[in-house]
Amino acid sequence: xxxxxxxxxxxxxxxxxxxxxxxxxxxxxxxxxxxxxxxxxxxxxxxxxxxxxxxxxxxxxxxxxxxxxxxxxxxxxxxxxxxxxxxxxxxxxxxxxxxxxxxxxxxxxxxxxxxxxxxxxxxxxxxxxxxxxxxxxxxxxxxxxxxxxxxxxxxxxxxxxxxxxxxxxxxxxxxxxxxxxxxxxxxxxxxxxxxxxxxxxxxxxxxxxxxxxxxxxxxxxxxxxxxxxxxxxxxxxxxxxxxxxxxxxxxxxxxxxxxxxxxxxxxxxxxxxxxxxxxxxxxxxxxxxxxxxxxxxxxxxxxxxxxxxxxxxx
Amino acid sequence: xxxxxxxxxxxxxxxxxxxxxxxxxxxxxxxxxxxxxxxxx
Numbered sequence: 001x002x003x004x005x006x007x008x009x010x011x012x013x014x015x016x017x018x019x020x021x022x023x024x025x026x027x028x029x030x031x032x033x034x035x036x037x038x039x040x041x042x043x044x045x046x047x048x049x050x051x052x053x054x055x056x057x058x059x060x061x062x063x064x065x066x067x068x069x070x071x072x073x074x075x076x077x078x079x080x081x082x083x084x085x086x087x088x089x090x091x092x093x094x095x096x097x098x099x100x101x102x103x104x105x106x107x108x109x110x111x112x113x114x115x116x117x118x119x120x121x122x123x124x125x126x127x128x129x130x131x132x133x134x135x136x137x138x139x140x141x142x143x144x145x146x147x148x149x150x151x152x153x154x155x156x157x158x159x160x161x162x163x164x165x166x167x168x169x170x171x172x173x174x175x176x177x178x179x180x181x182x183x184x185x186x187x188x189x190x191x192x193x194x195x196x197x198x199x200x201x202x203x204x205x206x207x208x209x210x211x212x213x214x215x216x217x218x219x220x221x222x223x224x225x226x227x228x229x230x231x232x233x234x235x236x237x238x239x240x241x242x243x244x245x246x247x248x249x250x251x252x253x254x255x256x257x258x259x260x261x262x263x264x265x266x267x268x269x270x271x272x273x274x275x276x277x278x279x280x281x282x283x284x285x286x287x288x289x290x291x292x293x294x295x296x297x298x299x300x301x302x303x304x305x306x307x308x309x310x311x312x313x314x
Numbered sequence: 315x316x317x318x319x320x321x322x323x324x325x326x327x328x329x330x331x332x333x334x335x336x337x338x339x340x341x342x343x344x345x346x347x348x349x350x351x352x353x354x355x
């Protein structure tokens with residue numbers, strides 16, 4: 001799975017036009033502060049965190065469960081804000097991100113960094129004081145991994161950026177699990193693995209039809225560095241790896257055979273989508289696969305939640 | 315100029331209100347956490 005060409009050693013630099021960011025006005029509105037928390041990413045993070053919390057063995061007071069979910073959400077938002085601060089130069093170049101508050105000049109860079117840093121420290125501190133310190137340490141690790149390992153170190157240096165950096169997005173269900181149990185456990189690791197192996201096909205499907213944007217911004221995404229054919233092959237390989245990974249919660253006895261059967265159907269559809277992407281020379285299948293990948297993860301975690309709840313009532 | 319100043323004041327007022335709401339929510343949150351933790355939750 002790692003047969004892609006050797007990654008560039010030095011960081012790719014965005015073109016000089018990327019540095020032409022309008023001078024900040026410092027008049028960011030409330031909506032801009034919400035936008036830099038990446039609410040759409042946050043919603044998926046919160047959902048996987050809630051499922052981790054729900055399927056973990058043990059009991060957590062409902063108020064503390066809400067606090068744990070809130071801390072996961074704010075921690076994810078803080079990571080997003082610091083990411084937008086660091087990536088403001090390349091965000092200005094890409095169509096998908098050019099409308100963000102920093103490239104538009106509505107928010108000063110220092111405001112975004114300060115906002116993100118305060119939220120990050122606050123989320124970790126509240127998680128530790130109110131829930132437990134294992135969950136707090138995992139939350140701190142998640143934020144640090146996303147900011148330092150993915151955003152600052154890997155994103156502009158290697159096409160494996162989202163493979164390794166994807167770990168940051170995979171931690172939340174494990175944090176939810178740790179909030180209840182006080183440790184990581186095999187179940188927490190299984191949930192982590194599902195999101196970890198789902199991330200590459202999800203982002204590579206997007207980057208297949210946004211490769212010009214990434215190339216213009218100097219981000220070495222796999223289609224930019226290795227070409228679309230290699231990217232499509234890697235997408236297919238990851239969808240195959242997802243078969244045993246998504247069935248791991250069943251092997252561990254967390255869920256029952258209904259989950260296993262329905263997950264097999266979802267995996268069949270996801271692998272079929274990857275095959276369609278491989279056979280299609282246009283962007284259409286990649287766009288469809290990107291949309292379906294979101295639905296796929298949502299349904300896998302929904303099934304985990306429903307099956308677990310059904311079993312606990314029987 | 316007057317319109318720009320009005321916009322600026324409106325933005326600042328909205329930000330202040332949002333900050334107040336966040337602070338009140340934090341007070342409620344810490345109050346709830348304290349009750350649960352003291353109750354052995």
